[in-house]
Amino acid sequence: QKEVEQDPGPLSVPEGAIVSLNCTYSNSAFQYFMWYRQYSRKGPELLMYTYSSGNKEDGRFTAQVDKSSKYISLFIRDSQPSDSATYLCARSYGGSQGNLIFGKGTKLSVKP
Amino acid sequence: ETGVTQSPTHLIKTRGQQVTLRCSSQSGHNTVSWYQQALGQGPQFIFQYYREEENGRGNFPPRFSGLQFPNYSSELNVNALELDDSALYLCASSSGTGGTGELFFGEGSRLTVL
Numbered sequence: 001q002k003e004v005e006q007d008p009g010p011l012s013v014p015e016g017a018i019v020s021l022n023c024t025y026s027n028s029a030f031q032y033f034m035w036y037r038q039y040s041r042k043g044p045e046l047l048m049y050t051y052s053s054g055n056k057e058d059g060r061f062t063a064q065v066d067k068s069s070k071y072i073s074l075f076i077r078d079s080q081p082s083d084s085a086t087y088l089c090a091r092s093y094g095g096s097q098g099n100l101i102f103g104k105g106t107k108l109s110v111k112p
Numbered sequence: 113e114t115g116v117t118q119s120p121t122h123l124i125k126t127r128g129q130q131v132t133l134r135c136s137s138q139s140g141h142n143t144v145s146w147y148q149q150a151l152g153q154g155p156q157f158i159f160q161y162y163r164e165e166e167n168g169r170g171n172f173p174p175r176f177s178g179l180q181f182p183n184y185s186s187e188l189n190v191n192a193l194e195l196d197d198s199a200l201y202l203c204a205s206s207s208g209t210g211g212t213g214e215l216f217f218g219e220g221s222r223l224t225v226l
Contacts, residue, residue, distance in 0.1 A: 008152065043114070043202050043217030044155065088154050099145070099168050100215070102154030 003027055006089055006103030015112050019076040023089035023103050026070065032092040033065050035074045038105065039085045047087075048074070079110045114138060116205050116218035124224045125193050133188045133221045135203030143167075144186040145215060146178060147202040155202055161186055190223075198225045 006023045013019055021035075032051055036044035050056045053067040064073040072089050086105040115138035125131050137144050143162045147155035157170035161180035175191040184205070190197055200222050204215035 004154075006154070041219070043116070043204075043219050044215075045114070045217065046214050049214070090154075099157050099160060099170070100155075101157070104152070104154050 003101045004089060004091055004103040007106055008104045010107040012109045013079055015081060015110055017079050019079050021074040021087050021106050023072040024070055025091055033072050034090045035063055036088040036090060037085045038088060044088055081110045081112050084109050114216040116203060116216050118203050118218040118221050120221055122222045126226050127193055127195060129193050130191045133201050135186045135218060137184045137205030138216050141205035141207050142184050143206045144180055145204045146188045149200040149202055193225045195225050198223060
């Protein structure tokens with residue numbers, strides 16, 4: 001079993017829809033959870049991070065961690081065509097900032 | 113733009129050759145990490161350098177090696193290239209070795225091995 005599992009999609013939604021992206025993880029020792037966004041032909045950029053469990057909101061984006069079920073979610077409200085990208089979930093133990101374990105990524109397309 | 117620059121952006125090599133990829137980190141960052149991203153996959157951690165010393169390594173063979181220079185720029189060297197080494201190689205810089213995991217990625221070097 002991979003440490004971080006993510007449905008690769010692709011996922012296609014109309015503009016304005018609420019998008020739900022999900023990951024599961026297998027190791028309870030994970031401390032930090034992140035969502036990265038990767039546009040085509042670009043490097044990933046950090047979108048949001050959370051520590052331990054709970055919700056974190058930033059504008060149209062909400063990240064949620066449920067440690068009891070080992071589930072990570074990213075919600076995008078009022079999705080825009082500019083949100084079309086690949087979304088990668090990642091986890092870190094926290095001890096080594098550079099050592100992130102990424103999921104495969106979910107490719108999202110928001111249609112105008 | 114993150115301020116992390118990588119070169120070359122694209123290159124083609126043949127099996128058995130050697131390649132060197134270069135990375136210039138963001139100003140003020142002393143840590144560099146390298147990742148390999150195969151097509152349709154998430155990035156995989158190769159290794160990290162902190163103040164010119166290797167500070168963590170993923171599940172990659174010794175033919176993947178690196179260097180970090182006093183100005184915190186870095187190189188990734190891959191010897192005896194194999195077809196499966198074809199991928200996007202990403203460099204990421206950060207400040208320090210702990211914390212929340214905010215890495216600033218470059219746009220990558222796309223390596224094709226024929």
